[in-house]
Amino acid sequence: MAIQLLLNGLAVGSVYALIATGFALIFSILKFSNFSHGALMTLSAFVGYFVSAGTGWSLIPVLIVSMLVGGLIGLFGEFVAFRRITKRNSATFYYFVSSITLGTFYESIVTIIVGAGYFVYPMFFSKPAIWIGNFVIQTSSVVMLGISAIVLIILVFVLQKTKMGRALRAVSYDRDTAYLMGIDVFKTISIAFFISGALGALAGVFLGIYNYTLTAQLGNLVVKGFIASVIGGLGSISGAVFGAVLLGLLETILIFFIGSGYAPVATFLIMILFLFIRPQGIAGKSVQEKA
Amino acid sequence: MKKLWKTLLVLGVAFSLVACSGNKTETSEKKETETETTEKTETPETPETPEAPDTNGTASSGDTIKIGALQDITGKTATLGKMIQAGAQYAIDEINAAGGVNGKKLELITRDTTGDVTEAINAFTLLATQDGVSAIIGPPVANIGLAIAPLSEQYNVPILGFAIDTAVLQNKDGVTYKNMFLFQPSDDQQGAIMAKYAINELNSKKIGAIYRSDNAYSLGLVDGFKSYLSESGSDAKIVQEVQFTATDTDFSTMLMKLMNAGADVIYAPNYTQELITIAQQARAVGYTGPIIMGLDAAPPFASLAGAASNNVIYINNITESEPKVAEIMEKYKAETGADATNKFFLGYDVVNILADTITEVGEDSVAIRDAVEKLTGYEGLTGIISINPENHQPQGLEMYIHEIKDGQSVMIKQYSAE
Numbered sequence: 166m167a168i169q170l171l172l173n174g175l176a177v178g179s180v181y182a183l184i185a186t187g188f189a190l191i192f193s194i195l196k197f198s199n200f201s202h203g204a205l206m207t208l209s210a211f212v213g214y215f216v217s218a219g220t221g222w223s224l225i226p227v228l229i230v231s232m233l234v235g236g237l238i239g240l241f242g243e244f245v246a247f248r249r250i251t252k253r254n255s256a257t258f259y260y261f262v263s264s265i266t267l268g269t270f271y272e273s274i275v276t277i278i279v280g281a282g283y284f285v286y287p288m289f290f291s292k293p294a295i296w297i298g299n300f301v302i303q304t305s306s307v308v309m310l311g312i313s314a315i316v317l318i319i320l321v322f323v324l325q326k327t328k329m330g331r332a333l334r335a336v337s338y339d340r341d342t343a344y345l346m347g348i349d350v351f352k353t354i355s356i357a358f359f360i361s362g363a364l365g366a367l368a369g370v371f372l373g374i375y376n377y378t379l380t381a382q383l384g385n386l387v388v389k390g391f392i393a394s395v396i397g398g399l400g401s402i403s404g405a406v407f408g409a410v411l412l413g414l415l416e417t418i419l420i421f422f423i424g425s426g427y428a429p430v431a432t433f434l435i436m437i438l439f440l441f442i443r444p445q446g447i448a449g450k451s452v453q454e455k456a
Numbered sequence: 457m458k459k460l461w462k463t464l465l466v467l468g469v470a471f472s473l474v475a476c477s478g479n480k481t482e483t484s485e486k487k488e489t490e491t492e493t494t495e496k497t498e499t500p501e502t503p504e505t506p507e508a509p510d511t512n513g514t515a516s517s518g519d520t521i522k523i524g525a526l527q528d529i530t531g532k533t534a535t536l537g538k539m540i541q542a543g544a545q546y547a548i549d550e551i552n553a554a555g556g557v558n559g560k561k562l563e564l565i566t567r568d569t570t571g572d573v574t575e576a577i578n579a580f581t582l583l584a585t586q587d588g589v590s591a592i593i594g595p596p597v598a599n600i601g602l603a604i605a606p607l608s609e610q611y612n613v614p615i616l617g618f619a620i621d622t623a624v625l626q627n628k629d630g631v632t633y634k635n636m637f638l639f640q641p642s643d644d645q646q647g648a649i650m651a652k653y654a655i656n657e658l659n660s661k662k663i664g665a666i667y668r669s670d671n672a673y674s675l676g677l678v679d680g681f682k683s684y685l686s687e688s689g690s691d692a693k694i695v696q697e698v699q700f701t702a703t704d705t706d707f708s709t710m711l712m713k714l715m716n717a718g719a720d721v722i723y724a725p726n727y728t729q730e731l732i733t734i735a736q737q738a739r740a741v742g743y744t745g746p747i748i749m750g751l752d753a754a755p756p757f758a759s760l761a762g763a764a765s766n767n768v769i770y771i772n773n774i775t776e777s778e779p780k781v782a783e784i785m786e787k788y789k790a791e792t793g794a795d796a797t798n799k800f801f802l803g804y805d806v807v808n809i810l811a812d813t814i815t816e817v818g819e820d821s822v823a824i825r826d827a828v829e830k831l832t833g834y835e836g837l838t839g840i841i842s843i844n845p846e847n848h849q850p851q852g853l854e855m856y857i858h859e860i861k862d863g864q865s866v867m868i869k870q871y872s873a874e
Contacts, residue, residue, distance in 0.1 A: 166712065166716055169712060169741070170709065170712065173708055173709055173712075177706065281532060283729045285732060285760045285761075288762060293736060293739050293740035293763075293764065294739060294740050294741065294742050296742070301741065301742030303708060303737075303740040303741060304740065305740065306708075372705075375706065376705040376706065376733055377732055377733045377736040377737070378705075378729050378732050378733055380729075385703070386705075417709050420709045420710060421709050421710075421712065421713055424698060424699060424710075425698070425699065425700045425701060425704050425710065426669060426699055426700075426701060429703075
């Protein structure tokens with residue numbers, strides 16, 4: 166039972182990690198919380214649903230298509246809602262308003278198309294559970310955990326080892342200097358939004374699979390990604406992953422021991438505690454923002 | 457550049473406006489098409505409440521007898537409301553084709569509650585005052601019923617409803633509202649029926665319960681279940697219960713807790729969407745035993761939940777093994793392409809009861825109320841219905857217990873709460 170709980174927690178945590186890294190990526194570059202991320206997840210989860218229902222494809226192609234579409238939605242969002250604000254060097258407040266508006270826009274699209282009802286997500290696994298003797302694990306947990314881990318490792322590799330990754334990090338440290346060094350800042354920002362969108366889409370489809378049903382409210386789970394990146398340190402990718410896994414485990418254990426009614430109370434208390442004693446999060450460095 | 461920004465902004469605003477209005481037109485279109493049968497759905501203005509209650513009862517005049525339907529046609533619970541309306545209309549068409557009642561045709565006047573309490577009160581007031589209906593087919597939703605119940609005292613129109621919360625029938629002091637009636641087993645009765653099955657047929661000793669703590673429907677069914685367990689004197693008991701709320705979507709950890717407590721039966725009185733996830737995740741965490749569910753696991757649940765629905769046991773008002781039910785389902789499917797659910801037959805039975813009553817006592821709403829209160833042994837498709845004059849609930853009304861085997865619902869037994 167303990168191992169099953171742990172595995173559940175890790176699986177949930179890995180999906181939160183996808184949300185949180187998508188969130189953190191944008192925060193690290195443009196220094197704002199992208200509140201349209203949740204709606205992007207919903208939109209992409211529905212893309213995954215309709216692709217799968219329409220074609221009957223297996224999981225991997227559905228994931229790839231959803232991630233591509235999610236990435237494109239991310240690009241679109243950056244171009245429509247944030248590009249001008251970046252160019253004018255406007256206050257962060259405008260990003261905030263713009264991202265909320267964009268999120269509402271995506272949500273409205275979803276509601277217009279699918280309505281208020283729920284959809285039963287296609288089942289990708291012939292067996293919902295894997296039995297090893299008396300021991301049972303959820304197929305969806307294993308698959309989610311595996312794929313998320315692979316994707317996150319690739320992400321870290323890209324960020325640390327490739328030219329594109331270095332450009333991303335350079336822009337996140339200091340956009341103006343990066344620009345002076347000859348880095349195409351807008352291309353780099355676009356790439357960040359594409360990756361963030363693809364990660365959001367992956368998380369969206371996973372949440373659809375794991376919960377078996379899909380509604381237009383799926384995007385509300387973005388809050389978990391937000392909490393995770395606060396715990397981990399806003400803007401830090403490794404911190405986001407760490408915070409998300411911690412949150413997933415914590416939630417699962419709390420639900421098991423104190424029930425789902427009190428679990429969110431405890432979770433939010435922990436977040437407040439973090440904001441008090443370590444506002445920069447686990448991985449964050451306490452560096453003063455430059456004026 | 458500034459121009460470009462402005463153009464974009466204008467485009468954005470225009471687009472969002474189009475998006476908004478597009479949404480609205482869609483709903484209003486729906487409203488029009490779905491309530492074609494009545495031209496009175498559009499509420500012109502807030503209805504005026506008469507100052508002095510009408511004590512003479514409402515008698516329809518003219519050559520039709522009017523029956524009101526107070527149902528959600530366009531709101532969140534529209535799937536339920538539209539089914540009841542369709543069943544009522546179906547029965548009315550049958551009756552009219554056979555010559556009507558006392559030489560008059562029946563006419564259904566539907567008013568849309570939109571699933572909203574305020575709208576529902578307006579709609580009810582219009583039905584009770586302007587439309588001159590002899591009786592009203594009430595909603596299957598407790599919050600609407602609760603809003604209507606105190607108001608119904610002011611008028612003399614009986615409301616034959618389906619909200620299983622007994623608070624809809626009695627006020628706080630336990631006095632029964634004169635016009636409110638329930639035409640399916642109450643939540644206490646349904647909970648008891650399920651508990652009875654768990655004890656008698658499944659020989660369950662350890663029951664695990666999973667239910668939504670912020671939903672009166674779930675809580676009512678849990679209460680009924682628990683009180684039957686304690687009154688039955690059986691050694692079966694709830695060994696573990698887990699509660700969840702509207703925001704929860706992952707039940708696997710909660711289900712593991714039930715398994716950990718050694719539950720041999722899981723009781724899950726929740727809404728269909730939640731039941732799909734619960735069934736799937738229960739199987740995914742390795743629970744293979746029976747899961748008892750309420751009316752919400754009636755078709756199309758099995759087709760939605762797939763293989764996970766096997767060994768799910770649920771209660772229903774109807775059974776497809778009843779030839780008349782099967783016949784109507786087939787006919788309705790051929791006519792409309794839609795499946796008739798249990799709510800359809802609730803509406804169907806109530807219209808037939810009203811037709812019988814009107815044949816006997818005429819179309820005066822007070823006379824109908826008095827007759828409905830004394831209803832005994834009406835053989836409907838949803839069971840043999842007798843109304844208890846004390847509490848206006850059906851007495852000894854049986855429900856059909858089904859088990860899902862290989863995706864097919866099999867009727868196992870008929871049970872009443874008593």
